[in-house]
Amino acid sequence: MAAEETKNLIMTVAAEMFCELGYERVSIRNISEKAGVSHSLIRHHFGSKEKIWYCISDHLHAYMQKYILHLLDELPENTPANVKLYRFSVEMLAHIIVIRQPIQLIADAMRQENEFFDYFIDSHGEIESVVNKLVDAYNVSHSETPLNMVELKWQMMMYAHGAACMLPMLKATWAEETQDLDACLVKHWSMFENQVACRFDIAAADRLTPSKLEDLVHKVECGWKETPL
Structure with a gap:
């Protein structure tokens, strides 16, 4: 080999x-x-085991940066800032729910040494810079209701973590309606989507209504594997 x-x-x-x-x-x-x-x-x-962890995390960072840029590049240049933020938020959550290992890795890092925690909350990296530019553009045109991206990110992490780490409870929530996990995940994602759509005043025609979340996940190649983990 x-x-x-x-x-x-x-x-x-x-x-x-x-x-x-x-x-x-x-x-x-x-x-x-x-x-x-x-x-x-x-x-x-x-x-060492620690260096394996950092190598995995380096690849994850590189992949997520590439994925975020891809999501934003897919939107027409004249797309309003509120629609861009909506699409970015809900499509990123779909990705994290479908491909669960990254959020599991991040959640485990929160329980480890401070250096692991700090590694995932870097607020000066390229990913943060790209997203912050989008937030700044939104806040210029919506100065009366400025966005706190940290809060939106926290919401996304909570929904992603719930889907990744509490699947039995998630399935039990909609057990009377469906036994299909994919359908339950769509319902879970839709709770976040509805909040974000209301927050950004998204018209019905611009809202996403997938039958399964895999439909919202883009194929983006990276150096390690097609998906990060």
Whole structure:
């Protein structure tokens, strides 16, 4: 197996285990056994479990940056700022709900050392810069109701975390209406979509009404895998 393929395999297995078990409960030996590669080979490529985590997170950051830019580039240039923010918010939430591992990784990081937490709340990175420019454009044209992006981001994280980590309760919420998980996820997403649509005064014609959330997830290639984890 080529060196790059080996590194990708190790990161994929480690990411799955970090999400499923939590960082603290996973050892390099655990990763070695599940990946089918030697303990020493993992040490050779990464040095430590912490460095594996940072490598995974670096790829996640790069992917999310590319995905966000793709979402914004897909919208016509003359799209009003309120519609851009609406589309960005609801489509990003759809992505995070469908591809759950990133929010699971982030949630686990919140329980770890402060350096892990700080890594995910960097407010000066390129992603934040791109989004803040969009928020500034919105606030210029809606000075009477300025947007606090931190609050919107917090709402998005709460909805994403609920879908990723409380699936039994989510399914129980709509058990009398449907037993289909995809349908439940759409209903969960729709609660957020309705709040955002009202917040940004989105016309009915501009609102999204997917039958399943996968329809809102864009295919964006990245250096590691087609999706981040």
